[in-house]
Amino acid sequence: DVQLQASGGGLVQAGGSLRLSCAASGFPFDDYAVGWFRQAPGQEREGVSCISTSEGTSYYVRAVKGRFTISADRAKNTVYLQMNNLKPEDTAVYYCGACFVQANGDSYSVFVDTRVDFGPWGQGTLVTVSS
Secondary structure, eight states: OOEEEEEOOEEEETTOOEEEEEEEESSOGGGSEEEEEEEOTTSOOEEEEEEETTTOOEEEOTTTTTTEEEEEETTTTEEEEEEOSOOGGGOEEEEEEEEEEEEETTEEEEEEOTTSOOOSOOOOEEEEEEO
16 A cells, blocks of 8 residues: 655744654655645645655745755655744644646745545644744
C-alpha cells in the first residue's frame, strides 16, 4: 500500500524552528515529486513546497520562500521540511503528497498532483506557532 506519513509537528514560539518528516512507502520514490501542503482552521488546503525527489530541485510558495527548506533523502524514502523563522500564520496541519508546480513571479504555486493516486490524505502533523 502507498503510504505518506507526516510527522515532526509541535508547538513553537514565533521565530522558532521545526523539521517535518514525510516517510514514503509503497511506490517508486524517485518517480514522483513530493511536496508539503497545509491546512489552517477554516481554510482550504494550500501547497507550500515541492521537490523532485530524483533531481533534488525544490520549489516554494512566496509565503515561505527563504524560511523553509525542503529536502529528500532517497536512501530513506523521506522528504523533510525544515521550517525556520516560523510565524503565527504558519499554524496549520501539514500534509505531504504528490505535487506539481507553476511559476508565479519570483516563486511558485504548488498543487496536488491528482494524476497520482496516493490514497486519502493521512492525519498530517499539527504545527502551532504562538506569538
